[in-house]
Amino acid sequence: MHRLPLPEAEAALGDELSTVRPDLSAAYAAGLPGARAAVLTRLWRALAHEPLPWIARQERGREGLTLHLADGRRLHGPHADPYATSAYVTELRLDERPYDRPDRLVTALAVPHASGFATELGHSVASLALSRAQPGLSGGEPAASWEWEQRVVDGHPYHPNCRSRPGFSVAEQLAYGPEHRPVVDLGLVPVDDCLVRGEWPKWLRDEDRVLIPVHPWQAAHVLDRGHQEGFSAHPLMSLRTLALPDGPHVKTALSARLTSSVRDISVYSIETSATVSEFAEEIAARTDGLLHVTRTLGAVSAHSPALAAVLREAPDLYARAGERVVPVAALAATGLPQAPGWTARFARLALTVGLRLLDLGVALEAHGQNLLVVLSAEGEPLRLVYRDLADIRVSPLRLARHGIAAPRMSGRIVTDDATTLRRKLFGSLVAGALGATAGSAAALREDLGSAVDDLPRTADLAALLEEPLPTKALTLMRLEPGTPGDSWACLPNPFTGRAS
Template sequence: MDAPAPDVDETLRALRAHRHDLVADFSAAVPRARAAVLTRLWGALWREDIVATSRLGGAPPPLFGPAVARVVADSVTHDDPGALAAALGLAPQLVRELDNSVANLALAMTAPPSPGGTLADAEQSIVDGHPLHPCCRTRIGMSTLDVLAYAPEHHPTVALRLVDVDPARWRTSGRPVPPRLPIHPWQLPRALATGLVRDAGVDVPARPLMSLRTLQPIGTHWAGLHLKTAVEVQMTSAVRTLSAPAVHNGPPASQLVAELSRRTPGIHVLRELSAGTVLDAAGEPQRALGAMWRQAPPAGATVVPLALLPQRPDLLTPGFFGQLVDLMVPPLLRLLELGVALEAHGQNTLVEIADGRPVRLHYRDLGGIHVHEGRLRRAGFEMPPLIGALPTGDEDALRTKLVAAAFTTVLYSLVAALGNERLWDLVAAAARASVGPADAAALFGPEWPLKATAAMRLAADPLTDRWCRVPNPIQR
């Protein structure tokens, strides 16, 4: 049986049966949600070589341009992204994901804003999800009621359950942790059904952050920590479990980047302190039975993800943008020169604010970085024992990882939100002053890379990175 992926009609049926108070607001939000997802899909069709552009009407849309309610393809007008994808002959699975994205985005639009000022409040206030991915709000595997119960935009507090693990089947990295695993409540029945863990009967209240499966636990025992859990739910591009390389790499990658960041003032690494996973009878780590213990930002500081800034005009002013560029661009480019490319997109990168000014960056989630051994050694550092996709000897792959996330996604989105192309001069100045000679040509060339998210969903291996190119606004 297929995993649940409610579309608009199925979501409406669930709301009428269980949450009639949301029916009117949900129905009113559907056209806006369709336009938001349609805009992301339309941009991807133009950029990612998915169909011949001769089939697409009009002109290529700008990156982070305004939402479009209707588009023309093959001389037919469309206002629904799933219907457009079907008409173009794209895979039925993508159509299903687009329909689910629309339904969940419209549902998110019914949620009231979070009233508090904590990091969790800020993260739970982000409604739109990924700014460019057409599947920005997919939660394949979750029902409508699951989404209301667990998705951060609906402001829940959830009960993580601790389960005991046979010490002989417990594998950890980083600081030792006892064989007791925090399990997301959605994942709990699936975890217990494996027979590899035992219910300890202990709940940990926690608030989900932007990624849903990463949570801020509540209680003094968990102070200063965030927990990254495994859930067998497809969100945007992947099922959010923890691979063996992720469990292995987190602590040593954290230690490396923290050490390098001492040469790059302004950026603080939220270390992945420990990770744990359960082994099956054959000794194989189980992706769906794992967790990561990560440092939280400092208590009492005002910290928000960069993804929040486009919806906060009270914070995002031209002056704030200039200060953020000066804070952000030099350390990221210096780390690149030393051999580490951070995937510094709007979810992974947080900004600490004091007196209305950005004063420090915090970076989290080391699972998507690239590390170049040759650059590290030239800088006097040893390559830690990393496995999987993190190590790379490809200079282009290294640069692409950083530029696509930090420049083509974050900075592009902020300039678009401010509506002032002259702000690119600030980015160019900071980049000129900071970029190493080996990376200057890529940073100032005619185009920048951007992840081809829709093409990846249609590929035989959807987890392999694919890239498209967009005009570089700071090219020389």
Template sequence: MTSLALDSPAAVAEEASLAALLRCCVREVAGPRGQVWHAEPYVLLRVADTLLRVRTHGGLALRFQGPPEWLERGSWQPLSADLLVRLVETELGGANEEFADQVSMSRGAMTALLAVRRDALPPADPWLASEQGLVFGHPFHPSPKARGGADWLRYAPEAHASFRLRLLGVRHDVLAEAGDTGPLDDLGTAPRGYSLLPAHPWQLDLLAAELAAPLADGRLIDLGHGSHAAVPTSSVRTVYEPRIDRCLKFSLDVRITNCVRKNSWYELAGAVELTRRLEPVFRELSADFPGTRWLPEPGYRSAGLGTRLLEGLGVIIRTSPWSVCRPGVTPLLSGALAVPGELPAEPLRWWRAYVERVALPVLDAYLTHGVVLEPHLQNVLIGVDAAGLPVEAVFRDMEGTKLVAGRHDLSGVPDRVAEALTYDPAGGWNRVLYCLMVNHLTEIAASLAGPGSTRELWAVVQEVLAGYADARGWPQPLSDLLAGAPLPAKANLSVRWARSADRFAEYVPVANPLAVLS
């Protein structure tokens, strides 16, 4: 381990990087090979014929207490992230020359973010402050803060960045849009014959070569910068624009964790189509589960200048959370709540309210309406009242929301758009279980329990879900879940090792925290 002070950015980043990679090893490398053992207070695992150990708590979330170690000639030594990378490479066959660089890049990004945050002021808006609090990223990802591009720090939400958008004019004969795009026109003034198109300044730099010709011949014009600073949210490419009280989801042709983040042409069309179809669904969900909210994506705008620029300049308009939460309710990113902090005064009451707000509409969306929400920690906002009690859950991001194939009439929808809008029933249920149970509730429960047991918290989950199952006649998927069937966990290390697209990520089975209660 480093000799730097324990609170130095480099040391903290090393600790976080090591912890994330070690969790992946337990879940995806040693676990499936039968090379993980529990010997309280340690978890032991073997990677590349090397025995490792670490003190744990938090159940399935695998929170670590104290430094991980490896056994060398009969003596336990501190484990480093670089050594663990070498062990993983040996265990998996050493066939990915990018892997070590990605882990190193992620650790370097954390170091830079921690250093900048020492002097940067967070937004005064509590929702935006929560969006910008995810310094360490996904706890089960080998390179959670890997980020391409040279200028990423200028636009990083974790660095408390804010910046003015660039404004383009799109000549009407090459304008591409659908749905309600009117709010974009309030960002500035476009000359006659043009429509206003906001653009992420980082993306414009990345597209400079492709933009040269349409800017030269007048199909596009550069209108300078917007008048207000936009604030990047947790996904990096989605920003909040205060002048129009909307979130704007841009393309960014850089890799962020697993994916190059862009709005594919079929996703632009799909966001508007899905918003139209989900409106009556969420109306029913809100009636059955008071406090259920969502953020529609009613329109997109771009320039019809070939697929590259159509996608690269495409912007999806998203409703802001402040406009859907009722007065007196403050939206907060669930991912920020998964970071250990102060416990609520009545943790079990808080937890029951949380589970009821988040879990029940997600399950009912699938079982009753054939809709797969993607309620991972970055896609859910929790609306808390003045006392901090969860009273609303806000679901967002149409890219991850899908329709269950065979339960919706998609005739008339272009084939590629329809394909991107659907999951088969089994795939949809796996996505729901992973996002809700493994990614979301497990992490919040671990933060709520601290170093203590999560058993009492999972007993509350069991009671809430059993009550819902009883009211719905105990459908088979819920019966299996409550009986303790293993849960699917997304294999982030495996997909990075294979250098596959994120959509091809597989799942590995993990223990269901409800099993010990059955």
């Protein structure tokens, strides 16, 4: 590998770090090779499995996988396990030239929108190295679910932009990133004309005005109005949602692009929040106690996605004495001790709940951030907790088949399309949460094989067992930024190996 100067993002972050936190500079520099491999591994997964229009065909051989590009070039790397979470790709070769830095590879590919995506990949590598530079955690097992969340250092297990935070300075990443374990001081913006759903508490009111909690990054970079001192909270994995000490969680608007999306809060999600929360609570009651949904306590918007907030219950409310609630994303990331067969038992629980709700007419977006598991004192998976209802899908037709009244609402949440419903659940739960927990295609196949034996034989289960597994084409969406909505890829089915 040629000795090249650091890419711009890596060098810029290093320079700023030497001023802001020089004590972390050596650890940051040492972490760069591992961060590059982690992002390059995620990128290779995307190149191998997403329907990118400039890849003409694939050639698999004993020495790995070769992608034949439409312009005649060839990109070669190891066999791509779509469910692997370890950083096993340290180099890819484009027409025999080696690349170990994902941003430089994408720049060399020179496909449409490559420049912007390469910049994001550079940010992802640099921010990931920064995330890993903090001293190791000390002390025993976390007491609260938010403490588990702050142990998830690497971010999204499969997105190349797993730690991309463009627009955040080093000081802001250290001050607001959950993996750095800060306490964040939220501001309060008083609003006279405000859309309110649910019960907005008195402590967030000033006589007739609503006080909207605002993230300090949003206040500094987006809002053009003043704010008053608010309260302190602990940031969660999503960065914009924070846990009040011994209190509810508050979801704030954050108009920055993190991984794929700008994290503001649509007026639509505020308008529907109370209705969706009440309906989800009713549906969860049909799972024989296997699922709890954190209720939305109140939601407000200043009629703008840039200034809004949601208060919801903390997941810890659903743990009994001796139990603990752990986000699924933290299971593999934190090395939680597990008994033999644990992942298979967890998969059975998750599929039982997810498929039952899907049959009733509700598709959860049950990825590792939204889905939490209640563990016994011995660490066994007992129940599930689901949070953040903004992106579920509801089928009035399926609900009617079970004699359930559909919620009075319209918009993106409502659909009867079976493909859309299955993509929502299978892409988030199986290709996402269960795949990342298993950590490889072979382990996922084993977990699912023993998990489905006792499940009801529905059309949805047949689709899961027999059809290619859907997942969001995260890289394709970044390389086609003008295409609305989600794009999808088909991963090899863990049961059959079918990919198309």
